[in-house]
Amino acid sequence: MVETASAAPATQQQSDNKDQWSSQKYDKHASFVPALGAPVLRLLDPKPHERILDLGAGDGVLTVELQKQCQSVVAVDASADMISAAQQIGCKDARVVDGHDLVDDQELASGQFDAVFSNAALHWMKRDPQRVVEGVYKCLKPSGRFVAECGGYMNCSEVRTGLHAALKKRGHNPEDYDPWFFPGTKTYTRMLEQQGFRVDSIELIPRLTPLNTDIKGWIETFGFTFMKPFEGDEETQREIREEVQNNLKFSQDDGVWSIMYVRLRFKATKI
Numbered sequence: 728m729v730e731t732a733s734a735a736p737a738t739q740q741q742s743d744n745k746d747q748w749s750s751q752k753y754d755k756h757a758s759f760v761p762a763l764g765a766p767v768l769r770l771l772d773p774k775p776h777e778r779i780l781d782l783g784a785g786d787g788v789l790t791v792e793l794q795k796q797c798q799s800v801v802a803v804d805a806s807a808d809m810i811s812a813a814q815q816i817g818c819k820d821a822r823v824v825d826g827h828d829l830v831d832d833q834e835l836a837s838g839q840f841d842a843v844f845s846n847a848a849l850h851w852m853k854r855d856p857q858r859v860v861e862g863v864y865k866c867l868k869p870s871g872r873f874v875a876e877c878g879g880y881m882n883c884s885e886v887r888t889g890l891h892a893a894l895k896k897r898g899h900n901p902e903d904y905d906p907w908f909f910p911g912t913k914t915y916t917r918m919l920e921q922q923g924f925r926v927d928s929i930e931l932i933p934r935l936t937p938l939n940t941d942i943k944g945w946i947e948t949f950g951f952t953f954m955k956p957f958e959g960d961e962e963t964q965r966e967i968r969e970e971v972q973n974n975l976k977f978s979q980d981d982g983v984w985s986i987m988y989v990r991l992r993f994k995a996t997k998i
């Protein structure tokens with residue numbers, strides 16, 4: 728597979744600090760995300776004595792699983808709403824931290840963690856993905872491992888293309904509102920090695936993913952940055968969701984909507 732993903736400039740949205748994540752929408756439209764986290768948890772293989780950092784922990788569904796299997800887990804996420812939901816379901820140590828700021832976090836980035844785990848979150852940290860890798864490195868003990876799955880090259884391409892077309896049609900440059908960094912294996916290997924990690928395994932995994940609801944629900948939950956030019960204009964936002972879904976009619980089979988996800992799953996060790 729040819730892989731050409733590269734780090735992109737910050738979007739206009741990312742300079743906006745408003746929390747646009749909703750744990751309620753996440754639970755309603757996207758509970759499949761943590762539910763599909765088992766393979767990356769297996770790759771992590773947590774041990775009872777270990778201290779683990781869950782980066783981009785979201786509403787804490789996987790963090791709670793991790794808590795059962797190791798000594799302690801710190802959950803971090805940029806969204807206060809998600810962290811509040813994580814606390815409510817029993818995450819003992821859940822904090823609002825942007826992945827880009829880990830590197831400067833005196834407490835977390837002091838080489839105390841046996842492993843950093845991340846599911847479905849790294850691709851949102853687009854402003855400076857290399858800085859995120861640097862932060863992870865600083866959090867780990869020597870020989871600590873970084874085990875993660877995130878969106879990879881060509882992830883969710885149909886719906887992403889639909890959103891780009893909808894914005895272009897309305898006179899906006901979609902690149903300015905696209906929040907995702909979907910790297911290929913070569914790109915991310917380079918980034919990990921540049922930081923001093925040894926890459927133990929890395930692969931792109933195409934995964935046809937049935938949705939809880941439909942494409943419109945998915946866009947409501949994950950496509951909020953594309954709605955930035957239409958803030959306050961609920962009608963246009965609704966029209967865009969309808970339009971993208973109508974153009975993806977073939978993504979429905981027997982009443983179930985699906986999106987073709989491509990996951991980047993890797994394990995790396997601090998050397």
Ligand SMILES: C[S@@+](CC[C@H](N)C(=O)[O-])C[C@H]1O[C@@H](n2cnc3c(N)ncnc32)[C@H](O)[C@@H]1O
Nearest residue numbers: 761783784785804805806825826846847848851
């Ligand atoms: C799709 S959710 C995944 C949540 C969880 N790991 C799971 O498997 O359910 C992505 C999460 O990444 C978080 N996120 C996005 N940008 C972030 C950033 N810059 N720093 C930390 N977390 C971020 C979001 O707030 C959201 O909770």
